[in-house]
Amino acid sequence: MKILVTGGLGFIGSHTVVELQNEGYEVVIIDDCSNADEKVLDGIETITGKRPLFEKIDLKEKAKVEDFFKRYQDVEGVIHFAASKAVGESVVKPLLYYENNIGTLVYLLKELAKKNKASVIFSSSCTVYGQADEMPITESAPVKTAESPYGNTKQMGEEIIFDTCKVTPSLNAIALRYFNPMGAHPSVEIGELPVGVPQNLVPFITQTGMGLRNELSVFGDDYPTPDGTAVRDYIYVVDLAKAHVLALKRLIEGKNEENYEVFNVGTGKGSSVLEVIQSFERVSGKKLNYKIVPRRAGDITTAYADTTKANEVLGWKSQYSLDEAMKSAWDWEQKIRS
Ligand code: UD1
Numbered sequence: 561m562k563i564l565v566t567g568g569l570g571f572i573g574s575h576t577v578v579e580l581q582n583e584g585y586e587v588v589i590i591d592d593c594s595n596a597d598e599k600v601l602d603g604i605e606t607i608t609g610k611r612p613l614f615e616k617i618d619l620k621e622k623a624k625v626e627d628f629f630k631r632y633q634d635v636e637g638v639i640h641f642a643a644s645k646a647v648g649e650s651v652v653k654p655l656l657y658y659e660n661n662i663g664t665l666v667y668l669l670k671e672l673a674k675k676n677k678a679s680v681i682f683s684s685s686c687t688v689y690g691q692a693d694e695m696p697i698t699e700s701a702p703v704k705t706a707e708s709p710y711g712n713t714k715q716m717g718e719e720i721i722f723d724t725c726k727v728t729p730s731l732n733a734i735a736l737r738y739f740n741p742m743g744a745h746p747s748v749e750i751g752e753l754p755v756g757v758p759q760n761l762v763p764f765i766t767q768t769g770m771g772l773r774n775e776l777s778v779f780g781d782d783y784p785t786p787d788g789t790a791v792r793d794y795i796y797v798v799d800l801a802k803a804h805v806l807a808l809k810r811l812i813e814g815k816n817e818e819n820y821e822v823f824n825v826g827t828g829k830g831s832s833v834l835e836v837i838q839s840f841e842r843v844s845g846k847k848l849n850y851k852i853v854p855r856r857a858g859d860i861t862t863a864y865a866d867t868t869k870a871n872e873v874l875g876w877k878s879q880y881s882l883d884e885a886m887k888s889a890w891d892w893e894q895k896i897r898s
């Protein structure tokens with residue numbers, strides 16, 4: 561069975577391609593390489609012994625999307641990662657984000673709606689909950705006004721898929737709301753490759769540990785949390801990748817109860833910024849250079865998942881601890897700098 565993975569050369573996409581191939585799916589990747597490297601295909605091939613098919617296509621080019629689906633009529637499922645993801649950039653360039661993340665989704669859905677049967681997994685984010693009123697966050701927590709155009713594209717993406725599924729019985733979709741993905745494949749053949757200065761905590765920490773950055777700025781120690789720093793749910797990317805495969809199987813096997821479903825994907829455990837730093841220090845044996853600075857605009861205090869639905873309905877549970885995930889991130893950082 562052939563599965564299209566858009567953005568399959570990216571961080572979460574590449575790990576998901578590995579898990580799909582390990583489960584026997586045939587994968588075709590679409591990526592425009594705007595934030596990823598074709599060399600990722602080598603890493604995937606080394607891990608799985610199989611090179612996925614690859615089409616360098618920009619999904620904004622509607623004619624090319626149509627042509628792709630004519631050439632690959634046997635695609636039965638799509639895992640859609642391709643999107644721009646820098647929160648700060650999205651505030652400065654909102655139309656770029658709406659065009660990249662919404663325009664491309666519409667083109668994709670138009671093609672999928674023509675098929676007799678199609679399954680879609682959508683890359684969503686816990687950002688849709690904003691600062692939730694209750695922890696842990698369940699899927700029924702209200703979606704709050706987005707803080708950024710990026711966050712808005714995730715909310716709108718979910719709504720577009722929901723509306724389309726409602727009138728397209730042949731289309732089944734699951735949105736996975738990720739908490740904070742981190743780490744790298746244990747083989748260290750693939751991992752996160754941030755362009756420029758990392759905005760996310762874990763790559764910033766590992767780059768600081770390597771001496772590429774002078775020090776980590778901890779954004780705020782006056783949050784109402786046990787140690788004053790903000791709390792997130794850090795999920796190992798391989799665990800997250802496996803959730804995609806289970807979600808896709810659910811749709812392919814027709815086990816879904818509705819034709820649009822939503823699942824949180826996290827560990828269920830919150831960790832503060834200082835706890836993440838301590839984890840790095842434990843696994844690397846290095847002291848991390850950091851200083852406390854004021855809060856970052858738009859950041860929330862606490863977010864961690866209630867994973868009951870994914871546990872019970874998808875049969876998925878995160879397996880790896882923060883230290884194990886951190887160790888893989890550190891191994892990867894050392895490998896790419898050597
Ligand atoms: C961010 C995005 C979120 C997106 C997610 C993807 C924002 C506001 N939110 O989440 O929409 O889905 O990435 O991974 O950008 N921190 C520091 N110093 C740093 C970097 C981060 O102290 O140099 C802190 C942050 O304040 C936060 C935590 O580390 O408390 C995690 O930050 P980050 O990795 O950027 O993720 P989020 O902000 O949770």
